[in-house]
Amino acid sequence: MAKILFRVNGKNQTVDVEPDMPLLYALRNDLKLNGPKFGCGLSQCGACTVILDDNAIRSCVTPVSAVQNKSVTTLEGLGSTKNMHKIQQAFVDEQAAQCGYCINGMIMSTKALLDKNPKPTDSQIREALAGNLCRCGTHIRILRAVKRASGQLV
Amino acid sequence: MKTTELNRRQFLKTTGALIVAFNFFPTSSASAQSMVEPVADVDPKELDSWLAIAPDGTVTVHSGKVDLGTGVETALAQIVAEELDVPFNQVHMVSLDTAKAIDQGITAGSRTIERAGPQLRQAAAAARQELLKLAAERLGSPVERLSVANGVVSDGAKKVSYAQLLGGKRFNKQITVTESGWNMKVAPEVRAKNFRDYKVVGTSQKRVELPPKMTGEFVYAHDVRVPGMLHGRVVRPPTITSKPASVDESTVKNIPGFIKVVQEGSFLGVVCQTEWSAIKAAKALKVTWSEPPTKMPSGPDEVFTILKNTKSLRDQVTVNRGNPDAALGKASKTYEATYRWPFQMHGMMGPSCAVADASNDRVTIYSGTQGSFETRTSVAEMLKLPEKNVRLLWREGSGSYGRLGADDVSEDAVLLSRAVGKPVRVQWMRADEHGWEPKGPAQLDIIRAGVDADGKIIAWDFADRGFPLTAAYGRGLRLLASRQIGMKPTADGNSNGTQGGGEMYTFENQKCAAPLIPWVQADETPLRTGYLRAPGDIARCFASESLMDEIAADQKMDPVQFRMRYLGENKRGADALTAVVKQAAWQERPSPAPASSEAKATGRGVAISNRANTICGAVAEVEVDKTSGKVLVKRFVLSHDCGLVINPDGLKNQIEGNIIQGVSRALLEEVKYDSSGITSLDWTTYPVIRFPDIPEIDIVLINRPEMPALGGGEPSSAPIAAAIANAIFDAVGVRLREAPFMPERVLAGLKKA
Numbered sequence: 075m076a077k078i079l080f081r082v083n084g085k086n087q088t089v090d091v092e093p094d095m096p097l098l099y100a101l102r103n104d105l106k107l108n109g110p111k112f113g114c115g116l117s118q119c120g121a122c123t124v125i126l127d128d129n130a131i132r133s134c135v136t137p138v139s140a141v142q143n144k145s146v147t148t149l150e151g152l153g154s155t156k157n158m159h160k161i162q163q164a165f166v167d168e169q170a171a172q173c174g175y176c177i178n179g180m181i182m183s184t185k186a187l188l189d190k191n192p193k194p195t196d197s198q199i200r201e202a203l204a205g206n207l208c209r210c211g212t213h214i215r216i217l218r219a220v221k222r223a224s225g226q227l228v
Numbered sequence: 229m230k231t232t233e234l235n236r237r238q239f240l241k242t243t244g245a246l247i248v249a250f251n252f253f254p255t256s257s258a259s260a261q262s263m264v265e266p267v268a269d270v271d272p273k274e275l276d277s278w279l280a281i282a283p284d285g286t287v288t289v290h291s292g293k294v295d296l297g298t299g300v301e302t303a304l305a306q307i308v309a310e311e312l313d314v315p316f317n318q319v320h321m322v323s324l325d326t327a328k329a330i331d332q333g334i335t336a337g338s339r340t341i342e343r344a345g346p347q348l349r350q351a352a353a354a355a356r357q358e359l360l361k362l363a364a365e366r367l368g369s370p371v372e373r374l375s376v377a378n379g380v381v382s383d384g385a386k387k388v389s390y391a392q393l394l395g396g397k398r399f400n401k402q403i404t405v406t407e408s409g410w411n412m413k414v415a416p417e418v419r420a421k422n423f424r425d426y427k428v429v430g431t432s433q434k435r436v437e438l439p440p441k442m443t444g445e446f447v448y449a450h451d452v453r454v455p456g457m458l459h460g461r462v463v464r465p466p467t468i469t470s471k472p473a474s475v476d477e478s479t480v481k482n483i484p485g486f487i488k489v490v491q492e493g494s495f496l497g498v499v500c501q502t503e504w505s506a507i508k509a510a511k512a513l514k515v516t517w518s519e520p521p522t523k524m525p526s527g528p529d530e531v532f533t534i535l536k537n538t539k540s541l542r543d544q545v546t547v548n549r550g551n552p553d554a555a556l557g558k559a560s561k562t563y564e565a566t567y568r569w570p571f572q573m574h575g576m577m578g579p580s581c582a583v584a585d586a587s588n589d590r591v592t593i594y595s596g597t598q599g600s601f602e603t604r605t606s607v608a609e610m611l612k613l614p615e616k617n618v619r620l621l622w623r624e625g626s627g628s629y630g631r632l633g634a635d636d637v638s639e640d641a642v643l644l645s646r647a648v649g650k651p652v653r654v655q656w657m658r659a660d661e662h663g664w665e666p667k668g669p670a671q672l673d674i675i676r677a678g679v680d681a682d683g684k685i686i687a688w689d690f691a692d693r694g695f696p697l698t699a700a701y702g703r704g705l706r707l708l709a710s711r712q713i714g715m716k717p718t719a720d721g722n723s724n725g726t727q728g729g730g731e732m733y734t735f736e737n738q739k740c741a742a743p744l745i746p747w748v749q750a751d752e753t754p755l756r757t758g759y760l761r762a763p764g765d766i767a768r769c770f771a772s773e774s775l776m777d778e779i780a781a782d783q784k785m786d787p788v789q790f791r792m793r794y795l796g797e798n799k800r801g802a803d804a805l806t807a808v809v810k811q812a813a814w815q816e817r818p819s820p821a822p823a824s825s826e827a828k829a830t831g832r833g834v835a836i837s838n839r840a841n842t843i844c845g846a847v848a849e850v851e852v853d854k855t856s857g858k859v860l861v862k863r864f865v866l867s868h869d870c871g872l873v874i875n876p877d878g879l880k881n882q883i884e885g886n887i888i889q890g891v892s893r894a895l896l897e898e899v900k901y902d903s904s905g906i907t908s909l910d911w912t913t914y915p916v917i918r919f920p921d922i923p924e925i926d927i928v929l930i931n932r933p934e935m936p937a938l939g940g941g942e943p944s945s946a947p948i949a950a951a952i953a954n955a956i957f958d959a960v961g962v963r964l965r966e967a968p969f970m971p972e973r974v975l976a977g978l979k980k981a
Contacts, residue, residue, distance in 0.1 A: 092484060096504070106453075108450075111578055113658070118910060118912065119577060149442075150443065150445075152443070155440055155443050155445055158439070162443055165442045166434070169435060169877060169878075169881060171435075171441055172299070172627055172885055173296065173297025173578075173624070174438070174441035175297075175448070178444065200922070201919075203919045204920055206919070207916060208577070209574075209575055209626075209916065210297055211885035211889045211892075212888075213922040214888075214922065215881065215884070217919070
């Protein structure tokens with residue numbers, strides 16, 4: 075076991091866990107943040123996506139020891155139902171989910187994209203989300219939501 | 229409106245569902261029905277079992293249906309709000325709890341709106357009738373003079389609200405109920421509203437549960453945590469019946485937090501203090517399995533040989549008109565083709581997960597199963613307990629598209645919990661999910677057809693050879709862990725359905741059959757057979773609509789005009805076809821398109837379908853790369869007639885999902901296996917469609933308010949592959965008779981052409 079200190083959604087947190095444990099389980103089980111989801115544990119689907127410093131990463135394959143002293147943002151760090159982030163609001167406005175299990179990854183990947191490229195083209199959005207799987211087939215709405223969140227015509 | 233109070237998910241959160249106490253049948257609840265003592269089986273004849281009016285006017289509905297991510301929670305709430313004349317946001321649908329909800333049958337088969345909709349509508353109409361009686365007494369006016377708006381009854385002068393009339397009190401009213409489950413008829417004597425007066429039904433109300441899904445506040449089955457909860461993982465054998473010959477616990481004993489290896493029959497799992505320990509222990513546990521008594525088929529060819537040569541259990545003939553054999557003998561020209569559809573998987577994004585406390589003889593389960601009552605029965609039978617001792621609290625899981633591991637996993641959690649005497653959460657790993665989810669089975673479709681001298685079809689003989697679906701159902705078919713501990717199925721399993729074989733059309737001599745072929749595996753291996761979205765219909769429609777197209781092309785006829793000739797008795801079919809070709813700006817000409825010298829050829833294809841009485845017309849526009857063989861669907865247009873539309877945008881969301889999943893299944897998806905087991909165990913070995921390949925989508929809703937509302941969850945999956953296959957033929961003249969339409973299959977066809 076090892077004590078790992080890192081920032082999560084702007085707050086300092088310490089978890090006492092096995093250092094090889096992926097970040098996902100620290101977020102979900104130790105810090106009770108349910109936004110990131112377990113989808114594959116293989117970095118193949120994107121359901122576990124969080125932002126580490128400025129990059130969207132797969133928390134299911136990132137050892138918690140690798141985020142020591144770093145800053146992690148989860149879906150909960152963007153906003154809440156009482157005070158939604160503009161990306162979350164755009165996803166609601168476009169009704170861009172069915173089961174919603176993948177949506178954490180879609181929103182967090184969008185956040186990382188728009189931070190770097192505030193007005194992405196349709197093909198840039200598709201490329202940025204190519205590693206995020208959605209099995210319900212909500213892609214068209216997600217594409218519209220990203221456009222809307224970036225202030226572009228839907 | 230006070231959505232923060234009324235939204236079910238926030239309600240769950242504020243009442244502590246995130247950390248859930250495991251009180252068996254707790255008496256406190258925020259709903260008005262909390263005054264009603266819960267019983268093991270709720271009586272549907274009691275109006276109070278269906279709904280309650282709280283002192284603040286909130287209408288609480290105890291539906292026996294669940295929302296699998298399809299939006300039916302919102303649509304059912306619209307139906308109740310409409311019938312009661314209360315604001316939509318005032319209706320609160322309670323998550324299914326087997327101790328409180330009426331068993332309205334399993335949530336499946338696109339039957340929720342069609343069957344549960346009228347049940348809830350009639351219960352609401354009966355409640356409205358009772359409320360009007362109370363209002364008549366209170367206001368001293370006859371019922372005929374009363375009107376209701378926003379939950380307030382008025383006689384023109386005086387007003388009284390539902391909350392004032394009944395808030396927090398019981399109706400104490402018996403209603404008429406006959407039959408059960410999907411077929412339950414509720415208060416049929418009560419007259420419901422005329423559709424012309426609908427204000428809420430038919431509007432695109434926003435999905436009530438989406439905001440918390442966007443913020444991480446939503447509590448999925450995967451997010452349920454209970455005090456003292458431990459974590460489990462399963463370790464599956466090569467076949468359901470191969471036993472662990474030896475288990476070397478020394479390989480896991482030193483893992484921090486390790487608690488126990490649980491073994492019962494061929495069921496094997498580990499329980500640990502933390503989820504990560506459980507994952508590591510399940511991976512590290514050294515097991516030697518006994519020689520499997522049943523071997524997997526060596527590959528698809530062996531499966532298709534079984535389908536072709538095995539005598540059927542029954543032939544399931546849906547149409548039998550004239551004499552197709554005799555007519556084929558007289559035909560000017562005959563056509564015969566065989567189509568192969570592979571094993572495919574649901575590929576749920578979130579692997580199956582459940583939390584159970586089976587530490588004593590009163591069992592509580594949190595699960596995202598499609599069949600809450602079926603799971604309750606299975607668990608009770610497995611533990612040899614009365615059903616009333618098992619309580620299942622449904623929480624939404626990952627979208628499931630048919631029964632699968634989400635139904636099986638409750639039993640895993642129960643066995644592990646019983647073994648350690650503590651609540652246990654189990655989630656399958658990705659390889660467990662891909663490997664052990666019940667698969668949509670392979671199908672072999674054989675068609676013979678004949679035309680007369682004028683090119684008119686006079687003979688049609690269609691046979692869809694498929695396996696029974698036997699997994700993840702329960703009630704005699706047994707869930708996975710029950711089978712692993714040695715319980716035998718007592719039922720054969722149902723067929724894969726029987727529609728989609730050309731029944732849309734009328735031919736003079738016509739036979740449509742779906743011979744049910746015994747599955748030699750008897751579900752002993754991971755190649756389990758289960759219900760996968762629009763079960764069977766995608767393959768049947770691919771076969772029948774491909775041959776229709778083939779004959780049209782051979783007769784040098786436009787494929788739409790050709791189909792229209794046989795839709796004379798099928799107005800809804802003809803309407804759907806007309807609507808989709810209009811939207812697609814279809815250009816009348818025979819297929820294939822004139823050959824082009826471009827590296828990429830384009831084409832368009834059409835198909836129509838009927839599943840569960842919902843009619844679809846589909847037009848696919850594809851681009852085929854003649855060098856690589858890759859097919860890209862550029863645009864998909866679909867017309868959809870499911871009778872009365874409850875929520876147009878919610879319905880479109882479902883149809884878009886069917887199209888995208890359908891394109892993925894048509895172009896990419898095939899479960900790979902050999903005699904050692906399933907080899908499609910992750911997303912690289914079972915690829916699905918990704919953003920860069922998503923087509924433009926254009927949907928035409930055909931609303932028929934005078935008709936009952938029918939389902940939209942899966943019918944539009946049926947024609948997708950067929951329309952794409954026909955579009956590929958249009959583009960490059962290659963007729964594909966085996967799915968998925970992989971580049972190598974297209975290239976092989978191009979070489980032959």
